[in-house]
Amino acid sequence: MKFYIATDHAGFVLKSYVIDLLQDRGHEVVDLGPQNDSRVDYPDFANKCSHAVLEDQGSFGILICGTGIGISIAANKNRGIRAALCHDAYTASMCRAHNDANILCFGERVVGKGVIESMIDAFCNTSFEGGRHSERVAKIECCSIGKID
Numbered sequence: 001m002k003f004y005i006a007t008d009h010a011g012f013v014l015k016s017y018v019i020d021l022l023q024d025r026g027h028e029v030v031d032l033g034p035q036n037d038s039r040v041d042y043p044d045f046a047n048k049c050s051h052a053v054l055e056d057q058g059s060f061g062i063l064i065c066g067t068g069i070g071i072s073i074a075a076n077k078n079r080g081i082r083a084a085l086c087h088d089a090y091t092a093s094m095c096r097a098h099n100d101a102n103i104l105c106f107g108e109r110v111v112g113k114g115v116i117e118s119m120i121d122a123f124c125n126t127s128f129e130g131g132r133h134s135e136r137v138a139k140i141e142c143c144s145i146g147k148i149d
């Protein structure tokens with residue numbers, strides 16, 4: 001799988017851990033920054049990663065901020081992005097199986113390395129189930145243009 005990864009300053013420390021973990025498992029990883037822990041705004045990096053994922057069909061993203069909340073909210077403003085804020089292997093697996101999530105988000109101040117490893121494995125090893133979930137995922141795009149009847 002190909003991943004684009006970005007963080008803000010509050011997610012910066014874990015970025016290299018996640019990159020190593022993905023590369024050890026044979027995944028391709030593109031680091032979209034930041035390159036140091038100076039203060040930055042999470043929407044800028046959420047958008048950078050979202051645009052890369054949208055332009056590279058079949059790719060995925062990982063976004064990390066302090067809580068994972070701000071960066072996931074910002075990413076989800078991009079139509080076609082389904083950024084899932086996850087806290088454990090179950091949510092990381094279900095966001096692929098039912099929501100066809102294309103970006104995994106989490107908070108560096110919330111989860112530790114062991115949980116992150118289990119979330120990444122769950123995300124990578126779970127496929128979208130399609131079927132009734134495809135119709136629901138399609139309706140997400142309708143929500144963003146106000147057509148939900």
Ligand code: RB5
Nearest residue numbers: 010065066067068069070
């Ligand atoms: C930065 O202090 C923090 O607000 C940010 O990383 C994130 O947690 C916002 O949702």
